[in-house]
Amino acid sequence: xxxxxxxxxxxxxxxxxxxxxxxxYASSSAVATSSSTTPGFASWLTGGSSSSLPSMAIxxxxxxxxxxxxxxxxPSKLKTTTLPNGxxxxxxxxxxxxxxxxxxxxxxxxxxxxxxxGATHLLERMAFKSTLNRSHLRLVREIEAMGGxxxxxxxxxxxxxxxxxxxTYVPEMVEVLIDSVRNPAFLDWEVNEELRNVKAExxxxxxxxxGFLLEAVHSAGYSGALANPLYASESAINGLNGDVLEEFVxxxxxxxxxxxxxxxxxxxxxxxxVEPLLSDLPNVTRPAEPKSQYVGGDFRQHTGGEATHFxxxxxxxxxxxxxxxxxxxxxxxxxxxxxxFSAGGPGKGMHSWLYLRILxxxxxxxxxxxxxxxxxNTGLFxxxxxxxxxxxxxxxxxxxxxxxxxxxxKVDQKHLDRAKAATKSAxxxxxxxxxxxxxxxxxxxxxxxxxxxxxxxxQTVDQLTLKDIADFTSKVIAKPLTxxxxxxxxxxxxxxxxxxxxS
Numbered sequence: 001x002x003x004x005x006x007x008x009x010x011x012x013x014x015x016x017x018x019x020x021x022x023x024x025y026a027s028s029s030a031v032a033t034s035s036s037t038t039p040g041f042a043s044w045l046t047g048g049s050s051s052s053l054p055s056m057a058i059x060x061x062x063x064x065x066x067x068x069x070x071x072x073x074x075p076s077k078l079k080t081t082t083l084p085n086g087x088x089x090x091x092x093x094x095x096x097x098x099x100x101x102x103x104x105x106x107x108x109x110x111x112x113x114x115x116x117x118g119a120t121h122l123l124e125r126m127a128f129k130s131t132l133n134r135s136h137l138r139l140v141r142e143i144e145a146m147g148g149x150x151x152x153x154x155x156x157x158x159x160x161x162x163x164x165x166x167x168t169y170v171p172e173m174v175e176v177l178i179d180s181v182r183n184p185a186f187l188d189w190e191v192n193e194e195l196r197n198v199k200a201e202x203x204x205x206x207x208x209x210x211g212f213l214l215e216a217v218h219s220a221g222y223s224g225a226l227a228n229p230l231y232a233s234e235s236a237i238n239g240l241n242g243d244v245l246e247e248f249v250x251x252x253x254x255x256x257x258x259x260x261x262x263x264x265x266x267x268x269x270x271x272x273x274v275e276p277l278l279s280d281l282p283n284v285t286r287p288a289e290p291k292s293q294y295v296g297g298d299f300r301q302h303t304g305g306e307a308t309h310f311x312x313x314x315x316x317x318x319x320x321x322x323x324x325x326x327x328x329x330x331x332x333x334x335x336x337x338x339x340x341f342s343a344g345g346p347g348k349g350m351h352s353w354l355y356l357r358i359l360x361x362x363x364x365x366x367x368x369x370x371x372x373x374x375x376x377n378t379g380l381f382x383x384x385x386x387x388x389x390x391x392x393x394x395x396x397x398x399x400x401x402x403x404x405x406x407x408x409x410k411v412d413q414k415h416l417d418r419a420k421a422a423t424k425s426a427x428x429x430x431x432x433x434x435x436x437x438x439x440x441x442x443x444x445x446x447x448x449x450x451x452x453x454x455x456x457x458x459q460t461v462d463q464l465t466l467k468d469i470a471d472f473t474s475k476v477i478a479k480p481l482t483x484x485x486x487x488x489x490x491x492x493x494x495x496x497x498x499x500x501x502x503s
Contacts (some may be wrong), residue, residue, distance in 0.1 A: 078441065078451050079267035085283040086256035089274055090441050090451070091267045099264035100434040101173050102162035103181050104442035106257040109232075110156045110225035110290050112248075115239075118198070118232025119248040120154040122240055125194040127152030127161055132183040136190065139176065146172055151435070156218075156230060157375055158446060164435050167264055174273045182281075184249070186242030195237060202231050206303075210384050213311040213484045214373065217380060220297035221313060221482035225290030226375065255281040261442035263434040294378055296480025298495040303487055307366070308392035310485040310492060312399055313382030314476045318375050319447050325374050326460050327472045328381050333426070334411065334419035334469070335370035335383065335402075351418060353411065354383070358398050364391040365398065376447055381476055389488035396493060400501040407473040411466060420461050427457065477502045 059065070076093035083089065109120045128143075128150050130136045143150060148165035163177045205212050219227050260278065262270055294315040317324040336352020337359065354368045367386040373379060383403070387395035405411075430436045431454070444451045481499045485492045 080445070080450075081267070081271060083255065083275065083279055085279060085281050086286075087278050087281055088259045088445055089261075089267075089271060090259065090445055091262040091265045091270050092437075092441065093266060094264045094434065094437075096264050096434060097166055098164055098434060099167035099170055099173065099262060100162060100164035100438040101170070101177055101260070101262040101265065101270075102160055102435075102438045102442050103177055104161075104259045104261060104439070104446055105159040105181075105253055106157070106286075106446050107159050107252040108155050108157040109228045109230050110292065111252060112228055116244065116248045117228070117236035118240055119245060120159060121230065121232055122191075122194060122198055122237070123159065123245060123249070124152050124154040125198055126184060126186065126191065126245065128180045129190050129194075130185040130187050131179050132185055133179055139180070142172065142176055148173060148176075149435075154230070156226060156228070158443060160439060160442065162435055162438065170265055170269060171273045174270070175277065178274070178277045181253070182277075184245075186245050188242060191240075191242045191245070195240065198237055199234055202234055202237070205231055209309045209386070209486060210311075210369070210371075213309060213384060213486060214371065216299040216301075216484040216486070217311050217313045217382060217482050218373070220299040220484060221294055221315070221380065222292050222378075223295045224292035226292035226378070254284040254286075256283065256286045257446075259442045259445045261438045261445065263437040263441065289376070292378060294479070296482050298482075299484040300489045300492065301486045302489045305487045306388065307386055308389045308395075308485060308487045308489060308492060309384070309386050310392065310396055310483070311371075311382050311384045312396065312403075312498070313380045313482040313484075314479045316372070316374065316379045316381045316476055318377040318379050320377055322452070323460055324472065325379065326457065327464060327468060328372050328374060328379060328476075330416075330419050330423050330461060330464055331381065331406070331469060331473065332370045332372045333423045334415055335406070336419075337367075337369040337383070339367045339369075353406070353415060354402065357402055357405075362394075362398060364388060365395050368395075368399065380482075382482070389491050392485075392489075392491040393493050396498060397501065400498065403473065403477055404502065407470055407477055409466060409470040411469060413466060416464070416466055416469060420464060423461055424458055428454075 078090060078092045080088060080090040107120070112119055128136075128139060131139065134142070143163070143165075146165045146169040148163050148169070150161075150163045152161045153159070161177060161181050163173050165173055205215070215229055215231060219229060221227075255278070258278075258281070260270075260274055296315075316328040319325050334352070335354050337354035338352075339359075354370065358365050358368050365385060365387050367384070369384050370382070371384060372381050383399050385395050385399055431440060441451050481495070481502065483492075483495055483498055
């Protein structure tokens with residue numbers, strides 16, 4: 001940095017010397033005349049006035065200034081069209097020069113039968129590979145030519161494929177996106193390469209201990225579709241190939257289960273491009289959602305080591321109960337937590353309940369963080385923690401006691417106001433990203449059939465009271481407990497003894 005600054009100073013000095021140095025072939029009288037009548041570059045640089053330079057307050061002749069932006073720009077209204085085959089197209093305009101377009105499918109790991117186990121995980125890795133119309137190289141070159149960015153993600157309920165670029169490339173973006181989703185080639189060598197990558201990813205999951213325990217909480221806490229792993233076992237992955245993926249896509253990627261959502265695109269323009277490419281998708285009756293039942297349970301995996309990782313979780317309502325789902329999010333923000341060492345900047349997260357009440361007071365607790373996983377009809381709220389093995393029982397007791405303290409109404413208004421403000425700011429800041437905005441449109445339409453107004457969400461958060469938080473937490477901890485532990489679990493208390501702390 002300093003070297004760059006020094007080089008710029010030398011360049012400026014050289015520029016000054018060129019301006020101030022006398023012309024090589026000019027006469028001395030000419031130089032004297034020029035110097036005496038008009039201030040030079042150095043005079044302008046040091047703040048001196050010059051009659052030959054116009055004031056910066058005077059507009060340049062012939063230059064028309066664009067109108068300034070208004071103090072408040074009304075957000076564009078969402079427009080939605082349903083094609084005859086049941087596929088929905090939704091878009092909103094924005095003043096940004098870029099556009100984000102996504103194709104969202106009501107299909108995730110919960111829709112996998114034993115024959116298809118692990119298919120969604122592999123499909124995530126196979127996104128934007130070779131299609132029946134393009135090689136992978138050609139696809140990459142086309143995306144690079146428009147300066148685009150692509151992503152794909154698999155969850156328990158939905159699959160998403162997105163692309164964003166300058167809005168002048170909307171026709172090309174749509175064509176590439178739909179070709180990638182509708183016409184994957186599933187070439188053997190590409191599938192085999194991604195299978196190796198998936199196996200490596202599964203092997204590395206144990207290094208992401210919070211993610212590993214979140215998977216364990218689902219498998220132990222649910223009976224039915226939501227117990228299906230998002231990361232399949234290696235034995236299940238071994239049964240996958242291109243033919244299995246093609247069969248899974250043909251069964252699940254049907255028009256009534258798909259939404260194409262865009263942010264930063266005119267709706268009529270989007271329809272002209274999308275309709276010819278998706279109107280021939282089969283209109284197959286949408287199957288009933290696979291059943292899941294929360295039952296609670298206990299998961300333990302002893303691997304030894306110098307730490308005990310644990311998670312305590314309970315069922316919360318899903319997005320079909322909006323107020324309680326949003327209450328769960330505010331509760332997660334209120335509980336907060338983090339690691340013993342603040343990550344991301346000094347003081348990050350130190351205002352939260354778990355940080356103040358556990359991490360600041362008990363040095364033996366290395367990490368303590370609240371989490372939520374909310375689905376259409378159900379969800380999970382829990383706390384992940386990490387301690388040394390000899391303090392595992394104490395760490396679990398502390399977490400249970402703090403959840404009970406919230407249920408007993410020991411949270412004050414200051415903590416609740418901070419949690420509500422943090423929740424609103426997190427949502428609004430995320431929606432400033434067009435990719436997240438288009439994803440929000442697509443996923444809400446898959447869940448509700450429409451996009452809920454943002455003002456409605458903010459109003460619900462604002463109306464939450466201390467009594468709402470206490471009553472909600474009391475109802476949550478009355479549900480069956482799901483306890484998961486990993487590492488040195490020999491000192492983890494029995495499931496019944498932990499459950500008794502919430503009674």
